[in-house]
Amino acid sequence: xxxxxxxxxxxxxxxxxxxxxxxxxxxxxxxxxxxxxxxxxxxxxxxxxxxxxxxxxxxxxxxxxxxxxxxxxxxxxxxxxxxxxxxxxxxxxxxxxxxxxxxxxxxxxxxxxxxxxxxxxxxxxxxxxxxxxxxxxxxxxxxxxxxxxxxxxxxxxxxxxxxxxxxxxxxxxxxxxxxxxxxxxxxxxxxxxxxxxxxxxxxxxxxxxxxxxxxxxxxxxxxxxxxxxxxxxxxxxxxxxxxxxxxxxxxxxxxxxxxxxxxxxxxxxxxxxxxxxxxxxxxxxxxxxxxxxxxxxxxxxxxxxxxxxxxxxxxxxxxxxxxxxxxxxxxxxxxxxxxxxxxxxxxxxxxxxxxxxxxxxxxxxxxxxxxxxxxxxxx
Amino acid sequence: xxxxxxxxxxxxxxxxxxxxxxxxxxxxxxxxxxxxxxxxxxxxxxxxxxxxxxxxxxxxxxxxxxxxxxxxxxxxxxxxxxxxxxxxxxxxxxxxxxxxxxxxxxxxxxxxxxxxxxxxxxxxxxxxxxxxxxxxxxxxxxxxxxxxxxxxxxxxxxxxxxxxxxxxxxxxxxxxxxxxxxxxxxxxxxxxxxxxxxxxxxxxxxxxxxxxxxxxxxxxxxxxxxxxxxxxxxxxxxxxxxxxxxxxxxxxxxxxxxxxxxxxxxxxxxxxxxxxxxxxxxxxxxxxxxxxxxxxxxxxxxxxxxxxxxxxxxxxxxxxxxxxxxxxxxxxxxxxxxxxxxxxxxxxxxxxxxxxxxxxxxxxxxxxxxxxxxxxxxxxxxxxxxxxxxxxxxxxxxxxxxxxxxxxxxxxxxxxxxxxxxxxxxxxxxxxxxxxxxxxxxxxxxxxxxxxxxxxxxxxxxxxxxxxxxxxxxxxxxxxxxxxxxxxxxxxxxxxxxxxxxxxxxxxxxxxxxxxxxxx
Numbered sequence: 001x002x003x004x005x006x007x008x009x010x011x012x013x014x015x016x017x018x019x020x021x022x023x024x025x026x027x028x029x030x031x032x033x034x035x036x037x038x039x040x041x042x043x044x045x046x047x048x049x050x051x052x053x054x055x056x057x058x059x060x061x062x063x064x065x066x067x068x069x070x071x072x073x074x075x076x077x078x079x080x081x082x083x084x085x086x087x088x089x090x091x092x093x094x095x096x097x098x099x100x101x102x103x104x105x106x107x108x109x110x111x112x113x114x115x116x117x118x119x120x121x122x123x124x125x126x127x128x129x130x131x132x133x134x135x136x137x138x139x140x141x142x143x144x145x146x147x148x149x150x151x152x153x154x155x156x157x158x159x160x161x162x163x164x165x166x167x168x169x170x171x172x173x174x175x176x177x178x179x180x181x182x183x184x185x186x187x188x189x190x191x192x193x194x195x196x197x198x199x200x201x202x203x204x205x206x207x208x209x210x211x212x213x214x215x216x217x218x219x220x221x222x223x224x225x226x227x228x229x230x231x232x233x234x235x236x237x238x239x240x241x242x243x244x245x246x247x248x249x250x251x252x253x254x255x256x257x258x259x260x261x262x263x264x265x266x267x268x269x270x271x272x273x274x275x276x277x278x279x280x281x282x283x284x285x286x287x288x289x290x291x292x293x294x295x296x297x298x299x300x301x302x303x304x305x306x307x308x309x310x311x312x313x314x315x316x317x318x319x320x321x322x323x324x325x326x327x328x329x330x331x332x333x334x335x336x337x338x339x340x341x342x343x344x345x346x347x348x349x350x351x352x353x354x355x356x357x358x359x360x361x362x363x364x365x366x367x368x369x370x371x372x373x374x375x376x377x378x379x
Numbered sequence: 380x381x382x383x384x385x386x387x388x389x390x391x392x393x394x395x396x397x398x399x400x401x402x403x404x405x406x407x408x409x410x411x412x413x414x415x416x417x418x419x420x421x422x423x424x425x426x427x428x429x430x431x432x433x434x435x436x437x438x439x440x441x442x443x444x445x446x447x448x449x450x451x452x453x454x455x456x457x458x459x460x461x462x463x464x465x466x467x468x469x470x471x472x473x474x475x476x477x478x479x480x481x482x483x484x485x486x487x488x489x490x491x492x493x494x495x496x497x498x499x500x501x502x503x504x505x506x507x508x509x510x511x512x513x514x515x516x517x518x519x520x521x522x523x524x525x526x527x528x529x530x531x532x533x534x535x536x537x538x539x540x541x542x543x544x545x546x547x548x549x550x551x552x553x554x555x556x557x558x559x560x561x562x563x564x565x566x567x568x569x570x571x572x573x574x575x576x577x578x579x580x581x582x583x584x585x586x587x588x589x590x591x592x593x594x595x596x597x598x599x600x601x602x603x604x605x606x607x608x609x610x611x612x613x614x615x616x617x618x619x620x621x622x623x624x625x626x627x628x629x630x631x632x633x634x635x636x637x638x639x640x641x642x643x644x645x646x647x648x649x650x651x652x653x654x655x656x657x658x659x660x661x662x663x664x665x666x667x668x669x670x671x672x673x674x675x676x677x678x679x680x681x682x683x684x685x686x687x688x689x690x691x692x693x694x695x696x697x698x699x700x701x702x703x704x705x706x707x708x709x710x711x712x713x714x715x716x717x718x719x720x721x722x723x724x725x726x727x728x729x730x731x732x733x734x735x736x737x738x739x740x741x742x743x744x745x746x747x748x749x750x751x752x753x754x755x756x757x758x759x760x761x762x763x764x765x766x767x768x769x770x771x772x773x774x775x776x777x778x779x780x781x782x783x784x785x786x787x788x789x790x791x792x793x794x795x796x797x798x799x800x801x802x803x804x805x806x807x808x809x810x811x812x813x814x815x816x817x818x819x820x821x822x823x824x825x826x827x828x829x830x831x832x833x834x835x836x837x838x839x840x841x842x843x844x845x846x847x848x849x850x851x852x853x854x855x856x857x858x859x860x861x862x863x864x865x866x867x868x869x870x871x872x873x874x875x876x877x878x879x880x881x882x883x884x885x886x887x888x889x890x891x892x893x894x895x896x897x898x899x
Contacts, residue, residue, distance in 0.1 A: 056497040059448070060490030067481035069455050074478035077470020077546075084459025084466070085844035092854050095456050096861060099449045103865060106445035110872055152713065154545040155464050157845050240543040332471045333541070333548040340475060347482040355490055361501050362494070376885045377496070 006237035006328075008337040012075040013314075013327050015344060017307050019071055023064035024181070024299045026355075030058040032185020034101070034128025035178070038121055040189070040200050047121060048109060048371045048378060053192035055105055055379040056362050060355060062101070074340050078156075078243065078330040079314045086148050086158035087141075090134050090165055097130035109379050128185075129178065136177025139306050140170030143255065144226060145318030150244060159319055169222060173306075176215045180299055183208035187279065187295045190288040192366050205283040205291065209298075213276045216302060220269060223309065228254025229316040235328055243329040248321040255309040265308055272301035381843050388851035389461045389843040392858065394825075396453050398818055399862050403447035405817050408522055408569055409576025409611070410440045411515035414495075416603060418511050422504050431889075432600055433511070434499075435881045436580060441496060442872050446865060448489070453858070460854075465832050465842035471548045472538045472555065473528055480524035488517025522572070523565050530561025533630060533824070535833050540729055542712045547836060560630060563618065564824070570614035571820065575813035577608025578781060581788060583877055585806035588798070592890040596881050598792070601806075605788035612782045619778070629834035633827035635688045636764045637771045638673055639663045642687040648673040653772065656764045661689060688761055695734065696757040702735025703753075704728045706745045733836040734760065740840055762829045770819040770826075777816035784809045 003011070033054050041047030054061075073080045084091055100123035108120035144167070147160040186204035193201065233247040259265050275297035282291035310316070312327040331337060371378055414433050421429030455477065459466050466474075491513045498507055531538075537554030538547045549555065581604040587597035634640070639656040640648065641663070650673040654666030673685060705728035711721050737759055738745045741752040748756070784805055791802050828834060832842040876883050882891035 056493035057490075059493055060486065063481060063486045063489045066452065066455060066485060067478065070474065070478035070481040073455075073458065073466065073470055074474030077474055078467055080459045080470060080474070081463035081466035081844075084456065085461070085463035085846065088460055088844075088846060088850055088854070091456055091460055092857060095453060096857060098452055099861060099865070102445040102448040103868070106441055107868065107872060110442075110876075154467055155845065156467070240541065242544055332474070333544075335549045335552070336471050336475055339549070339552050340478060343479055343482060347486075351482065351486045351490075354487075358490055358494055361498060376883070377499075
C-alpha cells in the first residue's frame, strides 16, 4: 500500500485519538474506581473488593496512556515537546499523582495496619482524581489556545503560568472528565461486584451520567462563545513539518465551523447524550455489560467531539497564533509515520487480542468471600 | 540561550531520576527470568517447593516492580518536560523506539504481570508458566527498545538533518535498529540485570542458611542463583568490554577518557590499571600500565592504534571551524537562499553542525566566534576524565569480585551443598555490589557522552526546555521528597518480607509457621 504524507498525517491523528480513547475506556474505569474507592467501600473488606476488581488489570490498562505518550513523541514530536514543557507543573502534578497507583495497589494490603491501609486509600484516590481532572483541564486549555511561540531555530517558549491553566472553561472540561470516568468506573464495578456495593454503584452510574451530560451540554453552549482558530493561508498537507509558514486567525465560535461544514458530524456529540442515557437505563435494568459498552461510547463521543472541533489543530497558540501546531505541520517525517503505522498495525491487534483474553480469564465477580479466602495474596 | 543553572539543574534532575529508576530496573530484568526458571522447574518436576519459590521471590519481585513502573513513567514525561528542544530536534528518530517499546514490550509485560500474581488458580500449570515467560520476555524487550534509543544517542546512525524542519529525521530504520552501539548495550545491560537478580537471590538465600531456616528452600534458591549468576556475570564481563570498541566517534572519545589515554600510543596500547589522571596537564601520574591489554580490548587487534585525547582535540578544533560554516549556511537556507551552491556546501559541512552549536555556549551568533572561543569549544568537546576513570574502575572491580563469588558459589553448591559459613557470609555481603556496578556503569555511559545529548549532533546545554530556575528547584524538590519516601517504604517492605521468608506465603510449612527445628 502506498500512502502519501497527507493520508498518513490523518491516520496518525486518528491513531493518537484511538490510543487516547483506548486509555479512556480501559485506564479510565480504573481512575473512576479509584475515585469511588473511599466513598463506596464502607469497611476494609469492601475496599479490598473494590481494589481487587481492578487490581489484576489496571497495570496493562495504564499502558494505553504510556503508549499514547510514546506515540505523541514519535508521530507528533513538536506537540509532545511544546505541550509537555509548557504544561510543566500540570504534568508534574499528574505524574506525582500517578506515582501513587503502582505502589498503592501493591503495597496497601501487604500490612494489616488500618492506618497504613487508609493512607494508601487516600493515595489511590488522589492517583485517580488528579489525573482524571488534569486530562480534562489540558483538553480545555487546548481548546482555548495555549500561549507559546517558537524562535527561528524552533525552540519553543511557553509564556503562560500554571494558574492560568485553571481557568473556568478548562475546569469545566476537567469536571466533565472526572464525572464521565466516575460513571465509567461505577459501571465497571457494577459488573464486578455483588450486593451492597453493587447497589451503590447503580446510584453512582445514574448520578454521574446525568452530571456528565449536563456539563457536556454546558460546554457545548460555552464553546460557541469562546475563540476558536482557523488557518487562513493556503494549506499544504504534504509539505515538510514547519509550523511557521501559515497564517492563523481566531474568532468566536470557530470551533463549530467543522460542524457547520459537515452537519453529519453533529451525530458525534449527539451520540454522547444517547449513549449516556442508555448507560443509565442499562445499569438500572441490571445489564452492566451492555451499560459498559454504552458508557464506553459516551467517552468516545465526548473525546471525539473535542478532537473534531479543533481539527486540524493539535495545539493552537493564543499568543503568537501562526506558531499553532496542526495536523499538517507538526508531524514526524513521512518515513517515521510510515514505519510507526506498520508497527502499530501489527501490534495493536495483538494487544487487543491478549488483553481480551486476560479479561476473560479474570472474569467473574469479586466477593467479600474471595477476599477472605485470599487474605495474603489479594491486594 | 537557557541559563546555565537551568541546564545544570535539568541535568541533575535527569541523572537523579534515571539513577533512581535504575535501582529497580536491573532487578526486574533478572528476577523475571529467575522466576521463569523456577516455575519451569516446578512444572517439569511437579515439586511444590519450586512453586513456593516462584511465589515468594515473586512477592519480592512485585515490591520492586511497583517502584520500577512508578519511576519509569517519569522518564517518558521528562524528555518532553525538561528536554523539549531535544524532543523537537530528534523526536522523529528517538520517539520511534520509545513508542515501539510501549506497543511491543510494556503492554506485554504489564498486561500479564497481573495474571502472574492473580492467575495461579485460574490457569493451568502450563498456561501460568507461559505467562511468567511472557512477563520476562516483555521486560527484556522493553530494555531492547530503550537501549536502541539510547544507543542512537551514543552513535547516531541512520538519520539526517533536515534544514526545513530544523531537526534530525530517520533515513534508515534498520541502521537504527541494528546499531552496533545499541546491540552491545542491550546485551551488557540485560546481563547486568541477570547478575543483579542472581546476587539478590544468592544473598538472601545465604541469609536463610546462616540463620538455619528453611534449608531446602534456601539451598535450591541458592543453587539456581549461583548457576544463572555465573553465566550472567561472564556475559557482562566478556560482552561488557565490547562497549569500548564499537563504532562511533564519541564512543572512541569515551574510551580514551575512561583509560586516560592522553596521547595515541604505538599499537597495541597499554592499559592503565590505576593512576591519578590530571586533565589540565593531560597526563596520568603514578600510572600502573599493563602492556598490550587496551589495544586488544579496544580494537581486537595488535596493529590498530587507539586515538588519544590530544589527537581527538586537534581534530575537533577543525570540526568546530567547519561547524561554523555549516551554521552560517543553515541560516542562509532557513532564510530562503536555497540555491544549489548553498545546498551542496551545506551537505559538505553539516556533519560538523553540532560542533558549531558548541560555540553557542560562548557566543549566540556562532559565526562571529573568535579563535579563543573556538579553542574553548574544542576543549569543551571532551568529557572530564577523572570521574570517568574512577567510576569505570569501580564498576570493573565490582564485576570481578562478583565473578569470584559466583564461581565459589557454583563450586560449593555442586559439591558440598554450600554450608561453609565464610562463603555464605561472602554471598550476603556481595549484595550491594551489583547496584554499585549498575549505577557507575550508567554514569560511565552517559557522563562519557558529554557534552552531547546526541553524540556530535546536539549539545546538552541546548537540549533543555526554556524553564526557570524556580521551576527546576520546585520539581527537583518534589522528586527528591517523594522518591525518598518511596524508597523508605520500599526498603521497609522488602526487609519485612525478606525476614519473614517463605513463611509469608502462609503455606503452613515454613520456619515461622512450624515448630523450630522440625524437618521440612
